[in-house]
Amino acid sequence: MKKTIFIAAIILGLGATTVQAERFTPIKDAKILDACGECHMTFYPQMLPQASWRNIINDLSNHFGEDASIDATTQAYVLNYHLNDSADVKSTRAARKWMKRVNRAKPPTRIVTAPRFVKKHNDRDFDRMWNRLKVKSKADCTKCHKDAQRGLFDDD
């Protein structure tokens, strides 16, 4: 009897760690969804340090080959939103992971070049998924992570 409970506890414990995966608070802010969710999913502020967000959000007219510019008031709001939750200001589990090995003198210019992204997406599992789903851009998170917009990144 005792043994059964012990084993059950282990199984439940393992289950809990697997389900944890990597979580972010889903972005529900209407202004952010409107300004930053039109062309791609809204990326999580915790994935980049403040310096990266500053560079990206202060240069929206020249945004990865697109003009994503917005009026000055909205831009200030969007910048502030990202700075409040950047990888180097929040001490959530995810934010800490995304800050690891970041070169502060040369902050990442995009998420897909951030050290954590590179580390998690350079094995055969990734290559197989990339080919099977015919993904065209590493930034197209939702192709492979169905729950990405809901803040969930499983490692499958």
Ligand code: HEC
């Ligand atoms: C007009 C369309 C458009 C809008 C609006 C837009 N983006 Fe983008 N964004 C893009 C394109 C195109 C890329 C490059 C995607 C790729 O390489 O697959 C991109 C890439 C990014 C990346 C880098 C992803 C990576 O790691 O490659 C970030 C971060 C980003 N956008 C943030 C934002 C934020 C913040 C906003 C809101 C202010 C925003 N975007 C609004 C078109 C847009």
Ligand code: HEC
């Ligand atoms: C072609 C498919 C593909 C795309 C596109 C992709 N990923 Fe992944 N991602 C994977 C795979 C496969 C893994 C599991 C790697 C591992 O753990 O060995 C993974 C792992 C992760 C993890 C770690 C999960 C964990 O619990 O360890 C995070 C976080 C993540 N991806 C975020 C992103 C983000 C953010 C984007 C978009 C900017 C993205 N991914 C784009 C396939 C993809």
